[in-house]
Amino acid sequence: MKRPSPDITKRKPRATAADVAEIAGVSRSAVSRAFTPGAYLDQEKRERILLAAHELGYQPNALAATLQGARSNLVAVFAGEMRNEYDKEATAALIAGLNAVGKWPVVIAGGGDTAREAVTQVLRYPLDAMILRSGSIASEIVELCSKLNIPVIASGRIIEAKGVDNICLLNHDAAALAADLLAERGRSRIALVGGPGDFGATGERRSGFLNGLDRHGLTLVGEYAGNYTTESGYFATERLLEHAEFDGIFCANDAMAIGALGALRDAGKCIPTDVSVVGFDDIEMARWPGVRLTTLRNPIDDMVDAVLSSLDRRLADPNASEQTTRLHAEIILRDTH
Amino acid sequence: MKRPSPDITKRKPRATAADVAEIAGVSRSAVSRAFTPGAYLDQEKRERILLAAHELGYQPNALAATLQGARSNLVAVFAGEMRNEYDKEATAALIAGLNAVGKWPVVIAGGGDTAREAVTQVLRYPLDAMILRSGSIASEIVELCSKLNIPVIASGRIIEAKGVDNICLLNHDAAALAADLLAERGRSRIALVGGPGDFGATGERRSGFLNGLDRHGLTLVGEYAGNYTTESGYFATERLLEHAEFDGIFCANDAMAIGALGALRDAGKCIPTDVSVVGFDDIEMARWPGVRLTTLRNPIDDMVDAVLSSLDRRLADPNASEQTTRLHAEIILRDTH
DNA sequence: CCCCTATATGAACACGTGTGCAGATCTGGT
DNA sequence: ACCAGATCTGCACACGTGTTCATATAGGGG
Numbered sequence: 001m002k003r004p005s006p007d008i009t010k011r012k013p014r015a016t017a018a019d020v021a022e023i024a025g026v027s028r029s030a031v032s033r034a035f036t037p038g039a040y041l042d043q044e045k046r047e048r049i050l051l052a053a054h055e056l057g058y059q060p061n062a063l064a065a066t067l068q069g070a071r072s073n074l075v076a077v078f079a080g081e082m083r084n085e086y087d088k089e090a091t092a093a094l095i096a097g098l099n100a101v102g103k104w105p106v107v108i109a110g111g112g113d114t115a116r117e118a119v120t121q122v123l124r125y126p127l128d129a130m131i132l133r134s135g136s137i138a139s140e141i142v143e144l145c146s147k148l149n150i151p152v153i154a155s156g157r158i159i160e161a162k163g164v165d166n167i168c169l170l171n172h173d174a175a176a177l178a179a180d181l182l183a184e185r186g187r188s189r190i191a192l193v194g195g196p197g198d199f200g201a202t203g204e205r206r207s208g209f210l211n212g213l214d215r216h217g218l219t220l221v222g223e224y225a226g227n228y229t230t231e232s233g234y235f236a237t238e239r240l241l242e243h244a245e246f247d248g249i250f251c252a253n254d255a256m257a258i259g260a261l262g263a264l265r266d267a268g269k270c271i272p273t274d275v276s277v278v279g280f281d282d283i284e285m286a287r288w289p290g291v292r293l294t295t296l297r298n299p300i301d302d303m304v305d306a307v308l309s310s311l312d313r314r315l316a317d318p319n320a321s322e323q324t325t326r327l328h329a330e331i332i333l334r335d336t337h
Numbered sequence: 338m339k340r341p342s343p344d345i346t347k348r349k350p351r352a353t354a355a356d357v358a359e360i361a362g363v364s365r366s367a368v369s370r371a372f373t374p375g376a377y378l379d380q381e382k383r384e385r386i387l388l389a390a391h392e393l394g395y396q397p398n399a400l401a402a403t404l405q406g407a408r409s410n411l412v413a414v415f416a417g418e419m420r421n422e423y424d425k426e427a428t429a430a431l432i433a434g435l436n437a438v439g440k441w442p443v444v445i446a447g448g449g450d451t452a453r454e455a456v457t458q459v460l461r462y463p464l465d466a467m468i469l470r471s472g473s474i475a476s477e478i479v480e481l482c483s484k485l486n487i488p489v490i491a492s493g494r495i496i497e498a499k500g501v502d503n504i505c506l507l508n509h510d511a512a513a514l515a516a517d518l519l520a521e522r523g524r525s526r527i528a529l530v531g532g533p534g535d536f537g538a539t540g541e542r543r544s545g546f547l548n549g550l551d552r553h554g555l556t557l558v559g560e561y562a563g564n565y566t567t568e569s570g571y572f573a574t575e576r577l578l579e580h581a582e583f584d585g586i587f588c589a590n591d592a593m594a595i596g597a598l599g600a601l602r603d604a605g606k607c608i609p610t611d612v613s614v615v616g617f618d619d620i621e622m623a624r625w626p627g628v629r630l631t632t633l634r635n636p637i638d639d640m641v642d643a644v645l646s647s648l649d650r651r652l653a654d655p656n657a658s659e660q661t662t663r664l665h666a667e668i669i670l671r672d673t674h
Numbered sequence: 675c676c677c678c679t680a681t682a683t684g685a686a687c688a689c690g691t692g693t694g695c696a697g698a699t700c701t702g703g704t
Numbered sequence: 705a706c707c708a709g710a711t712c713t714g715c716a717c718a719c720g721t722g723t724t725c726a727t728a729t730a731g732g733g734g
Contacts, residue, residue: 011655013406014463014485016690027714032692039693040712057484062461063400063409064690067719069350072400074443074462079432088425095416096446099455104443104462106411109433118436124399125411125441126351147394148351234626262627285622289571290599318348353720364684369722376723377682401720404689 015056024052035060071315072126077105078119078141080134084228084255085283090156090300091133097304103128103311111136119144129153129311135199151314155307157200158324165314166324167306171201172208174296174329178250178278179212181294181337187248187276191222193236193260195252199228205252205280221246226256233259241267247275254279254286254295261291261336277336286334294337296329303327352393361389372397408652409463414442415456415478417471421565421592422620427493427637428470434641440465440648448473460485466648468492472536488651492644494537495661502651503661504643508538509545511633511666515587515615516549518631518674524585524613528559530573530597532589536565542589542617558583563593570596578604584612591616591623591632598628598673614673623671631674633666640664 017031024031026045033039034049053059066072075098079091091107098105106125108118116137123144130145132138132154142161145152152164159166182190190213195202213219222244226232233256240246241263249264251257257279261271269275279286279295286293306325313320354368361368363382370376371386390396403409412435416428428444435442443462445455453474460481467482469475469491479498482489489501496503519527527550532539550556559581563569570593577583578600586601588594594616598608606612609631616623619634643662650657 012486018690028691029693029714030712032690033713036692040710042712045712057481059457059461060692061463061690063403063463064719065692066400067404067690067721068692069719070692079429082429088429092416092419092425092446095444099445099447100451102458104445104459106441107432107444108436108441109429110436114437120396121439122441124396126398126400144394149349230622230625259626262625266627285567288567288599289596290603355720365721366684366723367682369720370683373722377680379682382682397722398720401689402722404691404720405722406689407722 014061015058017058017060020049020053020056020058023056024049032060066126071128073103074125074127075103075105075311076119076122076125076127076130077107078115078130078132078134079107079109080115080136081111082109084253085285086253086255086281086298087133089283090303093300093304094131094133094155094307097308101308105131116140123148123150128315131155131307131311132157132159135159149318151311151318153307153310153314155303163322165310165322167303167310167327168324169201169298169303169327169329171204171329172211174280174298175205175208175250175252176212176215177329177331178280178296179209179216179218181278181331182248182250182276183213183216183218185248185272185276185337188218189221189244189246189248190218191240191244191246191249192220192224193233193240193249193251193256194223194225195256196225196227202252209250226252226259228253228255230255230259230262232256234263236260237263238267248278249275250278250280252280254281254283254293257293257295257336258285258291261293271336279336282332286332292335294334295332297332298329299327351398352390352395354395354397357386357390357393357395360393361386369397403463408465410440411462411464412440412442412648413456413459413462413464413467414444415452415467415469415471416444416446417452417473418448419446421590422622423590423592423618423635424470426620427640430637430641431468431470431492431644434645438645442468453477456481460487465652466490468644468648469494469496472496486655488648488655490644490647490651492640500659502647502659504640504647504664505661506538506635506640506664506666508541508666509548511617511635512542512545512587512589513549513552514666514668515617515633516546516553516555518615518668519585519587519613520550520553520555522585522609522613522674525555526558526581526583526585527555528577528581528583528586529557529561530570530577530586530588530593531560531562532593533562533564539589546587563589563596565590565592567592567596567599569593571600573597574600575604585615586612587615587617589617591618591620591630594630594632594673595622595628598630608673616673619669623669629672631671632669634669635666636664 018028020031021028033041034046082088095105127150129151135157138159155167194206222240224236224239226236237260279293282295282297286295355365357368358365370378371383419425432442464487466488472494492504531543559577561573561576563573574597616630616632619632623630623632
């Protein structure tokens with residue numbers, strides 16, 4: 001009954017297989033086998049062990065198991081700043097999806113130096129994979145993971161690197177659909193609220209939209225860049241109203257489109273009679289009464305499915321070649337076009 | 338140079354301290370010491386080791402360290418369904434806060450049986466703590482954690498149980514402030530959009546509001562329960578407009594208040610001239626142009642600070658007595674009251 | 675020269691688990 | 705009664721780490 005460490009600040013350690021073995025009157029190996037389906041073990045003995053385990057709240061320590069080569073089932077998710085609604089919805093769905101298949105997401109939020117340090121620290125754990133939902137410091141992360149043989153899955157942007165799987169929307173095609181929509185409504189004086197240049201999808205959506213307009217012989221009458229927040233959409237639209245006359249406007253995401261709706265209404269415009277508004281993403285808010293935004297759905301469920309299947313593939317065969325999955329947007333017609 | 342397991346499906350294992358020791362020409366112990374600040378180790382040798390480690394991308398396996406009694410720094414966060422904006426914002430902030438102090442959140446989303454199973458699985462890891470942001474299956478979780486000596490911190494609801502710390506807003510007092518606000522504006526015919534009964538804060542906010550009204554000699558002219566979504570706020574307000582005449586309305590959260598704004602405007606009411614609207618939480622959207630909702634701030638930063646300091650306290654002294662931290666709401670005056 | 679101390683180093687152990695191995699027991703067929 | 709095979713069980717090892725322990729080396733004061 002010796003207590004090697006009478007340190008009062010230390011928590012009583014959790015029950016171990018040896019503890020269970022003792023009170024169940026069996027060997028430690030038997031306890032391990034009781035938790036291993038298909039292992040040879042007397043039925044009556046197994047029940048006795050599980051009962052004892054339940055009493056103590058014992059479960060095998062997943063980390064100790066890792067040392068024998070078992071998968072950790074821990075997956076790092078680098079979520080970035082999550083400043084806009086779409087990012088939050090997508091991350092929440094991804095977490096739920098991982099949970100559903102028995103993978104446990106260790107989530108890193110934020111950016112800059114804090115995130116860099118966080119990623120480094122998290123890599124001290126034996127991760128099954130790293131999922132990137134933010135592009136910041138991506139190349140450093142990829143390099144670190146590659147040294148550690150940790151598969152990387154990028155979602156929402158393309159990262160060209162060895163061993164990185166990509167899941168990304170066909171932004172170009174989707175934005176072209178927005179142009180079709182406005183043209184078919186007979187809109188001819190079109191404005192654009194774009195995004196910041198440091199995000200890959202911004203350029204794809206812009207060029208896709210311009211391409212689509214071109215197919216209908218249309219060009220932009222005005223353009224202003226926001227930063228994907230609602231406030232910036234409001235502000236951008238105010239500026240556009242000052243300098244140009246337009247009857248259709250495409251915003252590179254829904255948050256900005258909702259800002260645009262506010263600015264147009266405050267300016268006395270009637271939607272969609274005076275101006276058609278088309279957004280991008282189909283966030284929850286776009287469905288709300290009083291908003292009912294026409295938009296292009298950036299399909300979160302498809303994204304999660306693709307990430308999970310990519311994860312499966314990579315775990316089954318670590319040497320599998322890189323794979324890029326491109327997702328298709330769907331037109332959602334509501335009341336603003 | 339023997340390969341005990343030529344299994345092609347198995348990933349090449351990460352570098353270990355022994356690998357680093359070999360290429361640096363030192364003992365394995367020296368490698369461990371190189372990563373332990375303050376340990377006796379020749380300066381030149383330490384540099385050589387760190388260089389070799391960097392080359393291999395080596396970092397000590399945090400889980401193996403756990404076996405010697407080190408903290409895992411893993412913290413489970415049970416986030417629930419995250420159906421409304423406030424939950425998403427609060428969870429994102431909590432994750433970022435944990436990251437900032439070197440704790441790594443393993444996030445569980447969802448509810449029901451899936452969540453129950455998920456919690457059980459996650460408890461196989463040696464967690465530093467369990468943070469609850471959802472009340473569903475709370476009592477089961479608390480019992481499991483108590484057996485495993487894992488401290489539990491509940492945020493957003495009070496859980497009366499041994500070893501559980503609580504962080505919770507003073508909902509009653511805050512809702513009473515909303516009543517003051519409406520009364521001071523001279524509103525006399527007041528309606529309420531409440532929440533579902535299975536959430537503790539709902540009752541506190543309702544009784545606090547009624548109490549506040551009573552202090553001004555006012556009573557409700559109408560009441561309808563929503564489910565904390567914007568759609569339900571819109572619907573509830575429509576119903577209230579059918580059956581009662583009111584000039585002030587309090588909604589138990591901002592999402593429903595925003596729905597109420599939509600319903601009131603669609604009914605031709607002018608805000609705040611005809612009707613004052615007060616929400617609860619101060620989500621990001623409440624600040625948006627075109628919304629500018631008057632509301633009561635449910636202070637996320639304070640919540641995160643309280644959770645972190647509770648975590649600190651619990652880790653420093655596992656036998657510390659339970660602690661309940663009550664947070665204060667702040668009145669945010671904008672354009673709807 | 676010796677002695678004491680501060681510094682440096684590697685061997686060995688402990689942590690909790692899964693599993694290979696060898697031995698024990700049981701089953702059923704001749 | 706005997707043997708082959710199936711079923712069961714415990715011992716011992718490996719996994720990657722931090723730390724104690726004993727030992728070795730260097731430095732400084734007498």
